[in-house]
Amino acid sequence: MLEPREVKTIADARRIVEERGISHVKVGLFDNDGVMRGKYMSREKFFSSLDHGFAFCDVVLGWDVKDQLYDNAQYTGWHTGYPDAPVRILPHSCRDIPFEEGMLLFLAEFDHQAEAVCPRGTLRRVIERCQAMGFEPFAALEYEFFMFNETPESARAKGYRDLVPFTPDWFGYSMIRNSVHAELYHEILAMGEKMDFPIEGLHTETGPGVLEAAIGVDGAEAAADKAALFKTFMKVLAQRRGLMATFMAKWSGKYPGQSGHIHVSLRDIKSDKSAFYDANQKYCMSKVQRHFLAGQQRLMPEMLCMVAPTLNSYRRMIPGFWAPTDATWGVENRTAALRVIPGSDKSQRQEYRLGSADGNPYLALSVALASGLYGIMHEWEPTDPVDGNAYGMSHAPELALPRTLWDAAQRLRHSEAARELFGDAFVEHFAASREWEEREYRRHVSDWELDRYFEII
16 A cells, blocks of 8 residues: 555555545645635546646635635735646645545645746745755745634634633643643654654743744755645644634734744755855855845845745744744854754754744745845855843944735835846735735724724823
8 A cells, every 4th residue: 555655756655545435636726815714526527637727716825814706916815816736736735634534635736837936836946946956955844823711703703812822831841731732742652753844842821821943954845835734734733623823923912923934955966965054154154145135134034924825923023932033043053033053964954933823934935045146146244143131232334134924025016136046927926915914904993993092082
């Protein structure tokens, strides 16, 4: 019997479905916001789609997280009639679904014209550029997420107030918590193994009900798939247990925000050695790593909205709460936006610490890689590293990050580097989607405004 991880080709995908004798499979893809959209597909339709692709309404690239239609997008909208877009199935993405006995899941991505604005397609083009430059990119993503003793119904009934955390109080790296709730931890770890996003570290973070999961390193494309699937199915697992998991960047002003850190490295394709490691240089940083770091640093303000894509992302970026506020870097310094981690040929890397948990893994990783490649292409040099608390220092004006989603979208829209790296179609489409998000927020009257102004003003 063929195992999901052994599936590589169309023929393999047919064989595993036939061997299991299943009538349907699950097929899914990811939208602008990293939300997984998909459906059950009959065996016959699946076999046909393996050879010829299938059609998926392109509205999933034209609506927001609440299924509201963008009114400012060029790629799709009422002016195009929301036609079907071609989609291709990725046989090598085959996975078991632990909650559905015998069921298989396959990922897909948009094809033809839609590929230009497809998040997964965007990352793949960055990886192809990287390989053309002689490097193979590797990545590992890690996420913090809060868990609650709530359901989608109870949270809505409460208006998302007075939610009950899964565990009380601040208790990072707690052996008590992971022992008392060992069954849940084991279920999360088992799901990671079964669905091929193995978790190399799982522990409580500081805050009530917050966990952190570090997903194992892999090639960049596979690493993004694993991160996107982890976020999706962690929510599924929680809700099946009568719990809720949220990856909001900051769900409460009382607690730290939730990060989505990205560890990246490059290996030289010809020599199969680390392109970042040079034992004869300070911090073991090769010339390639310095240029890569400089690219990440210099372009971070221009590409921020691809890493911090929601209004809520910017609630997290305040001093003292473990989220960077300027495009700084340091060596083993967790107050900086970029953390260089000296090591060996196998472990030399850097951490893109700016990322928040609400980011689309495909787009956040696209930025972490593409901006670094741009630095290599132009042989840029980074600033001096931060030594000490980056939050308490003044930094050059060009290192300042946009403070709102709207400003970040404008920086992306006018970024020549972003257009060169991601294409005009993607930049126009994604910037428009973030402008829409900001405008939707502006239509909302918050509780804070009512409390502050209703009687007094």
